[in-house]
Each structure stands twice: as structure tokens, then as C-alpha cells.
Amino acid sequence: MTTFNIYLIGVGGQGIGLLSEIILRAADHSGQSAVAVDTHGLAQRGGVVVSQIRLGIAAGTPLIPGHQADLVVSLERHEAMRGLDSAARPGGTLIYYDTVWQPLGVRTGEAAEISAEDLAAACQERQVRLVSVHDPDLTDARQQNMRVLKTIHQEGLVPGISQADYLQAMDDLMTGGMLASNRKLFLD
Amino acid sequence: MHKLLNDAPGEEIFLLGNDAIARGAIEAGVAFASTYPGTPSSEISLALYQVSQESDLYFEYSTNEKVALEVASAAANCGLRTMCMMKHVGLNVAADPLMTLAYVGVTGGLVILTADDPAMFSSQNEQDNRYYAKLAGLPMLEPSSVAEAKEMTAHAFELSEKLKTPVLLRTTTRINHSSGVVTLGKLPRPKTKGAFKKDPFNLVTVPAVSRRLHVSLLEKLERALILSEESDYNRIEGNGPWGVVCNGVGYSYVADAIQDLNISDQTSVLRVGFSHPLPEKRIKAFLKGCEKVLVVEEGEPVLEEGIKALAQEAGLTLTIRGKAPDLFSRLYEYDPAEVRQHLGTYFGVAVPAPAKVDLSGVPEIPQRPPNLCAGCSHRATFYAVKQAAKAVETIYPTDIGCYTLGLLPPLSMADFLICMGSSVSSSCGFAQATDSKVISFIGDSTFFHSGITGLVNAVFNNHNLTLVILDNGTTAMTGHQPNPGVEMAAHGRGTAHRRVSIESVVRGVGVEHVTVIKPYKVKKSIAAIQAALDFEGVSVIISEETCTLYARGLKQLKKKAFRVSDRCVNHRDCINEIACPAFYLHGERPQINANACVGCALCAQICPENAILPLKSSA
Numbered sequence: 185m186t187t188f189n190i191y192l193i194g195v196g197g198q199g200i201g202l203l204s205e206i207i208l209r210a211a212d213h214s215g216q217s218a219v220a221v222d223t224h225g226l227a228q229r230g231g232v233v234v235s236q237i238r239l240g241i242a243a244g245t246p247l248i249p250g251h252q253a254d255l256v257v258s259l260e261r262h263e264a265m266r267g268l269d270s271a272a273r274p275g276g277t278l279i280y281y282d283t284v285w286q287p288l289g290v291r292t293g294e295a296a297e298i299s300a301e302d303l304a305a306a307c308q309e310r311q312v313r314l315v316s317v318h319d320p321d322l323t324d325a326r327q328q329n330m331r332v333l334k335t336i337h338q339e340g341l342v343p344g345i346s347q348a349d350y351l352q353a354m355d356d357l358m359t360g361g362m363l364a365s366n367r368k369l370f371l372d
Numbered sequence: 373m374h375k376l377l378n379d380a381p382g383e384e385i386f387l388l389g390n391d392a393i394a395r396g397a398i399e400a401g402v403a404f405a406s407t408y409p410g411t412p413s414s415e416i417s418l419a420l421y422q423v424s425q426e427s428d429l430y431f432e433y434s435t436n437e438k439v440a441l442e443v444a445s446a447a448a449n450c451g452l453r454t455m456c457m458m459k460h461v462g463l464n465v466a467a468d469p470l471m472t473l474a475y476v477g478v479t480g481g482l483v484i485l486t487a488d489d490p491a492m493f494s495s496q497n498e499q500d501n502r503y504y505a506k507l508a509g510l511p512m513l514e515p516s517s518v519a520e521a522k523e524m525t526a527h528a529f530e531l532s533e534k535l536k537t538p539v540l541l542r543t544t545t546r547i548n549h550s551s552g553v554v555t556l557g558k559l560p561r562p563k564t565k566g567a568f569k570k571d572p573f574n575l576v577t578v579p580a581v582s583r584r585l586h587v588s589l590l591e592k593l594e595r596a597l598i599l600s601e602e603s604d605y606n607r608i609e610g611n612g613p614w615g616v617v618c619n620g621v622g623y624s625y626v627a628d629a630i631q632d633l634n635i636s637d638q639t640s641v642l643r644v645g646f647s648h649p650l651p652e653k654r655i656k657a658f659l660k661g662c663e664k665v666l667v668v669e670e671g672e673p674v675l676e677e678g679i680k681a682l683a684q685e686a687g688l689t690l691t692i693r694g695k696a697p698d699l700f701s702r703l704y705e706y707d708p709a710e711v712r713q714h715l716g717t718y719f720g721v722a723v724p725a726p727a728k729v730d731l732s733g734v735p736e737i738p739q740r741p742p743n744l745c746a747g748c749s750h751r752a753t754f755y756a757v758k759q760a761a762k763a764v765e766t767i768y769p770t771d772i773g774c775y776t777l778g779l780l781p782p783l784s785m786a787d788f789l790i791c792m793g794s795s796v797s798s799s800c801g802f803a804q805a806t807d808s809k810v811i812s813f814i815g816d817s818t819f820f821h822s823g824i825t826g827l828v829n830a831v832f833n834n835h836n837l838t839l840v841i842l843d844n845g846t847t848a849m850t851g852h853q854p855n856p857g858v859e860m861a862a863h864g865r866g867t868a869h870r871r872v873s874i875e876s877v878v879r880g881v882g883v884e885h886v887t888v889i890k891p892y893k894v895k896k897s898i899a900a901i902q903a904a905l906d907f908e909g910v911s912v913i914i915s916e917e918t919c920t921l922y923a924r925g926l927k928q929l930k931k932k933a934f935r936v937s938d939r940c941v942n943h944r945d946c947i948n949e950i951a952c953p954a955f956y957l958h959g960e961r962p963q964i965n966a967n968a969c970v971g972c973a974l975c976a977q978i979c980p981e982n983a984i985l986p987l988k989s990s991a
Contacts, residue, residue, distance in 0.1 A: 195740065196742060197745075205551075208386065208551060209386060212386050212553070217553070219518075219550060219551065219552045220550065220551040220552075221546055221549055221550040221551070222549050222551075223493065223549070224411055224412065224414070224415070224493075224494070224549050224851075229742040229743060229744065229745060229774060229777060229849075230740075230742050230743045230744075230745065230953055231740055231741055231742030231743070232740050242553070243517050243519065243552070243624070244624045244627060244628050245546075245621065245624040245625055245628060245708050246546075246550050246551075246552075247546065247625075247707065247708050248708075249628075249707065249708045249709035249712070250707060250709045252709075262737060262738060262740065263740075265734070265735075265737050266737050269734065269737060284956075285953075285956075286956045286957065287738040287739065287740045288740075288741075288743065288780075288951055288953075289738040289739065290738055290957070291947050291951070291955060291956060291957055292782070292947060292948060292951070295736070295738035295739075296735065296736075296738075297738075298735060298737065298738075302734075302735050306734045309734075324967075325967045326967075
């Protein structure tokens with residue numbers, strides 16, 4: 185079985201951990217072996233949060249060797265650029281939710297904000313396919329992770345995982361109103 | 373039912389490494405568990421705490437790691453299978469009981485988990501706790517995967533009972549926070565009531581007793597050596613002349629590298645999982661079959677030094693290398709690609725060139741260090757202290773918790789930190805050694821952990837300092853564990869606990885100037901802090917406000933977001949002074965992200981134009 189590497193990156197508090205766990209469990213439901221690793225602790229306080237998933241590996245390391253991510257998933261534009269910079273392989277794909285959580289340096293005027301054009305140009309230069317997600321109808325920012333998951337599924341960006349697998353994974357990890365609204369978002 | 377109580381032997385489920393360790397303990401019949409939370413070990417405790425609510429397992433969050441291990445030592449000496457979890461630096465706090473408990477030993481299995489943090493994802497140092505096994509003379513096990521973490525935890529209890537000694541189980545962050553498939557084992561019915569057999573001349577460590585106990589510790593180590601020689605956790609794979617010795621997560625990097633480089637016929641791998649005592653005979657036999665050996669271990673050259681000594685004993689002169697400027701570093705964690713590169717170079721095999729990535733033409737990506745949450749009360753306290761101390765020369769010793777993030781500009785409210793509790797004690801030294809006003813910060817949980825003794829010291833030696841206790845009602849940074857200052861019943865955690873009031877403790881140890889402030893009331897807080905700074909001697913400010921993240925989790929937070937009105941003339945104090953992450957720049961204007969704002973109103977109180985107003989206001 186060939187390996188498929190997924191690198192997820194976002195800002196602490198955006199829900200990268202949940203998104204990562206849903207993909208991991210969906211992969212499991214699809215019958216693929218997988219390993220994963222997440223960030224916990226201090227970095228979750230608004231810092232950069234990274235999860236890594238490797239499909240097709242039963243017992244090896246979940247750490248993706250440098251620039252061998254087949255898919256980079258990000259929930260924020262600066263972090264999408266960081267993920268591209270540190271993990272994406274040429275020929276791979278970057279999907280991100282086009283929203284901005286300004287790093288402190290941007291707010292204090294010491295650093296420049298990364299534009300959508302910057303990111304598109306950088307992807308082109310590195311031969312990475314760019315999928316930008318933005319949903320003007322989405323009112324709850326906490327659902328941006330599930331909105332990205334929806335496009336990951338629609339575009340078939342992770343091999344071998346069916347809609348039923350994703351839904352099963354969502355059932356495993358969410359309950360009540362949160363599950364209902366995210367299922368609706370995913371299926372609409 | 374908790375997922376870790378799933379009684380379906382043979383079923384395969386996905387688990388986080390820390391959950392797998394908890395499950396391993398449950399499968400071994402753990403009856404008693406104590407801990408002080410610390411990343412990367414915290415989720416083991418969370419899992420066991422949850423399981424204790426549904427089973428006969430006794431679990432406690434102890435005040436610190438020393439206390440946790442002492443509590444555990446008694447349970448284990450009453451015959452109960454006991455687990456004690458902590459992060460690597462926690463074992464420093466518990467080192468005092470550890471060293472002598474090794475002499476005393478146990479009757480019920482005692483597994484002490486130390487979670488090391490190479491690369492310091494969430495720690496103040498990256499010490500290698502394998503040295504503790506050597507220092508204390510205790511057996512040590514080190515898993516290489518999530519599945520093995522479960523197995524080894526269960527095995528560690530058996531080993532401990534067989535040798536009548538505590539066993540150290542050492543993990544690293546990438547084991548604790550990895551997820552993988554584990555196969556569930558059987559759930560036994562553990563013995564939950566212990567019995568203590570009096571035996572003072574073996575259990576009371578006066579010198580005459582300890583002289584004998586040290587002899588028996590060395591005998592236990594001899595027996596441990598035999599078990600290490602026989603252990604399947606010290607296994608050799610392959611029979612080529614190129615030897616690789618590895619442990620922990622490094623094993624999977626080595627396995628991947630050998631596959632990638634297509635050198636499995638030329639290599640043999642010794643994976644050391646039962647790492648203290650080292651399996652001497654097995655290592656010597658392994659070395660005899662090798663032309664040269666590479667040691668792959670994160671952290672210090674523990675294996676490398678041990679193996680070199682054994683080679684010398686065996687009269688072997690083959691090259692053994694590991695840590696070197698051209699090979700592996702003692703710093704940080706390893707990357708699988710780096711391990712592959714060094715393996716290739718060392719054994720003279722071409723390493724496939726990594727995918728070429730053109731780094732040109734990409735704008736610089738702004739750094740994103742972690743920061744205090746929107747509405748975090750620590751920000752308000754820091755701001756008030758800064759204002760109150762404007763006119764004086766200050767030193768700000770800080771401590772370990774979310775508030776350590778006060779280090780970063782623009783708050784810049786941290787000058788010195790070495791370990792848990794050091795804020796108070798180091799303040800005593802700074803106050804004596806300088807003429808500066810010393811103002812230190814400590815959180816509620818850290819105060820109970822190891823701040824109280826420092827405060828007693830300050831009172832007794834009459835140092836001139838102000839201690840600010842940031843009481844947010846929880847142990848926030850590691851995931852909102854309780855601490856002795858928490859009203860457990862009010863947080864839905866049962867009625868089995870009694871709250872310890874920080875204010876009573878502070879007054880009780882003799883602090884004369886004590887003020888409780890509500891940090892979101894900025895003017896009042898500044899005045900109270902000024903009065904504390906004017907006090908000659910030890911003064912304490914207790915800043916009380918529930919952690920916003922915790923309050924949100926408990927659904928106690930009534931968010932009333934604010935907005936920036938047209939009165940704004942772009943002073944930007946809201947960004948440049950307090951840097952609340954709810955703010956962003958829209959063009960040139962500060963704006964508030966209403967989703968992030970919790971309505972603490974700190975910004976509204978400091979805005980020179982009074983331009984920040986509740987979202988639902990008309991002005």
C-alpha cells in the first residue's frame with residue numbers, strides 16, 4: 185500500500201485537532217491503516233498548531249519527512265503559507281479556508297499580511313495545486329474546519345474515504361447540536 | 373461507558389498514545405493513581421480520572437509530583453497496583469521520594485510514568501530522564517509506538533511486582549500525542565483494598581536500615597539485568613554487518629530509513645525497549661556480529677556510552693558512533709529525514725535527494741507565538757501591575773502556567789523563570805540582592821504546587837516583595853485540571869473534595885498585607901496594587917477571575933462582545949498596550965472580532981477616547 189501524507193496546520197483554537205481526528209477516524213472506517221500526531225499544551229494558546237496523518241502506515245512514524253506532504257490542510261491564510269513552506273511536496277495539494285487571524289506582528293505594523301495572491305503565486309512556483317475555500321454563508325467561524333472537510337470530500341482530496349466514512353467519524357466525535365449542524369453543513 | 377472500559381478483548385481501536393497507556397494500566401488492574409498534570413503526560417491522568425468516576429479505581433490530582441509519588445508509594449506498599457504520572461521535570465520534584473523509594477521497594481506494582489519532551493513543545497528544558505533509572509537504580513521501559521505503549525504499561529506492573537521495585541516507564545511527546553491502532557486486552561477485576569504489613573526495619577529508612585536496603589536494591593538490579601537480557605523488548609532484527617542501536621520513537625525512523633535506503637540485507641537493528649539495566653550479553657553478542665554501529669537516540673548519549681563501555685569490556689574495537697557534529701545532535705527531536713540522511717552517510721549508501729523545494733520569491737511569514745486568549749484575566753492583571761509600578765524600577769520573576777506568556781511584548785511582564793514555584797523564592801533573592809521593586813507572578817495551581825514554601829520563606833526572612841497570585845480557578849495550561857483552590861462541587865466534580873482557600877493560606881502563613889482584586893475592574897486594581905507596592909515587607913495580591921476558556925467550557929461565560937465605534941482616533945492602545953487577539957486591523961483601523969471577544973472590557977477601560985463600546989449600543 186502506498187503512503188499518503190496529510191499535514192494540517194492552523195491557529196490554536198480553530199479546531200485543527202478535531203478536523204485531524206475526523207480524517208483519521210474516517211480513514212480507519214475506510215479500512216486504511218493510519219497513524220497520526222497532534223500538538224497539545226502551550227501552543228494551543230493561539231500559537232501554530234500542527235497535526236500530521238499518514239495513511240497506509242500501520243506502525244511507523246506519524247511524522248512526515250520534510251516536504252513530503254501530499255495534502256496540506258490549513259484553516260488560515262498565514263498558516264497555509266507556513267504549511268506550504270514547511271511540508272508540501274511539489275505536485276501535492278494545498279487546501280485552506282481563506283480567513284485571516286492576524287499575527288501580532290501584522291497588528292502592530294511590524295510585519296506584512298500575506299495576501300491570497302501571495303499564496304497563489306507561491307503555490308504556482310512550487311507546483312502545488314491550490315484549493316481555496318471561502319463560504320460567505322457560513323456565519324459560525326467555528327465551522328470553518330467542517331467546511332474545509334466538505335470540500336476535501338467533494339474534491340476527493342484524500343484517497344479511499346467515502347462520504348459514509350466521514351459521517352461515521354463525525355458521529356464518533358461529536359454529539360447533539362454540534363453534530364447536527366456540522367452534519368447539515370457537510371451534506372448540504 | 374468510558375471508551376477505555378470497553379470490555380471487548382481482541383477489538384482494535386484507535387487511541388491517543390496517552391489513552392493507550394491508561395488502557396494498559398487498566399488492563400493490568402491498576403487500583404490507585406496519582407498525578408500532577410504536565411504536558412505531554414496530562415491526558416493519561418484525564419483518562420484515569422474519568423475512568424475513576426465509573427469504576428473502583430481511586431484517582432487523585434495531588435498538589436505536586438513529590439506528593440503524588442509519596443501518596444503512590446503508600447498505596448503500592450499496601451499491595452495495590454499503582455500508577456503515578458508526571459512530565460519529565462515533574463520527576464525532579466519527585467526525585468527525593470524516588471531515590472529512597474528505590475531502596476524501600478513496593479509490594480504492589482508501582483509504575484512511575486515520566487513523559488519527556490524533546491524539542492520542548494511545552495517545557496522549560498529537555499532533560500533526558502533515562503538518567504534517573506541509572507541514578508535511582510530502577511528498571512526502565514521505553515515504548516516505540518502507541519500499541520507498544522499499552523503493552524509495556526501492563527507489563528511494567530508485572531515487572532514491578534516480580535522485582536518488588538518501582539518501574540519507570542519513559543515516553544516522549546511523539547508517543548504520548550500520537551494516535552494509532554491498539555488491540556484491546558482483557559479487563560480484570562482489580563484488588564482495590566490494600567493492607568499494610570508493618571515492617572519498620574525494612575520500611576523506615578534510618579541509616580542502619582538503608583545500608584541493608586542498598587544491598588537489596590543492587591540484588592534487585594541483578595535480577596532486573598537477567599530479565600532485561602531475556603526481554604522481547606530488547607530485540608534484534610536482521611543480521612547484516614551494519615549495526616543500528618535505537619530506542620523509543622527513533623526505532624520507527626530507523627525502520628523507515630532502512631526500507632527507503634533498501635539496505636535491510638546489510639543491516640541489523642537492536643531496538644532497546646527495556647533500557648535499564650542494559651542487556652549486556654545481548655549487546656555484546658550484537659556488537660560481535662557488526663562491522664560498525666550507529667546509535668540513534670534523541671537526547672543524551674545514554675545508550676551510546678553504555679554500549680561503548682560494553683564494547684571495551686568485550687575487547688571489541690569496532691567503530692560506534694552516535695552524537696557528533698557530523699551525525700546526531702543532543703538537541704531537540706529528530707526528523708525521519710534526518711535519520712535517513714545520517715544512516716545513509718554513515719554506511720556509505722546514496723540517499724535519494726529530497727524533493728526540491730524552491731524557497732525563493734515567498735514573502736516572509738510572520739511568526740505566531742502562542743498568546744494569552746482573548747479576554748484572559750491575566751492580561752488585565754499584567755496591565756494593572758504595569759500601570760501601578762510605572763514609576764519604579766522593577767523585576768518581575770514569573771512562574772509556570774499560561775501567564776508565562778506575559779513574557780512576550782507588548783506585555784513584557786516576565787524577567788526570570790527556572791521552575792515551578794521559583795517566582796516566589798527567587799523574588800526573595802532579588803529583593804535582597806537589589807534595590808529594585810520585586811513583583812512576582814504565580815498561578816493558583818502552581819502556588820499550591822510549590823509556591824507556599826517560598827512564601828513562608830519570604831515571611832520568615834522578612835523580604836520586601838509583592839507576590840501576585842493569578843487565581844483563575846483551574847490548572848489552565850495543561851487542560852483545566854482541578855487544584856486544591858477549586859470548589860469541586862460547583863464544577864460538577866462531586867462532593868468528595870474540600871476547598872483550600874488561597875487567601876486563608878496566605879494570611880495563615882503570616883502575610884500582613886493581602887488584597888483580593890477583580891482584575892477586570894482596572895482602576896480599583898491599580899489602586900490596590902499601588903498600596904501593596906508601598907507596603908514595606910511581604911505583600912500579596914490575589915487576582916481572582918475564572919479562566920475564560922474554562923468558563924466557556926462550563927457554559928458559564930455570558931459573552932457580551934464589544935466594538936470599536938466612530939470615536940476611535942487610532943491611538944491603538946488596544947493593540948499596542950495589551951495585544952488582545954480579538955483585535956485586528958481593517959485597513960488602518962482597529963476592529964474587534966465579535967466571535968473572539970468575550971466582553972472583559974479591559975480595552976474599553978483603557979481606550980483614551982472611550983471609543984470601545986458594547987456591540988449592542990447605539991453610540
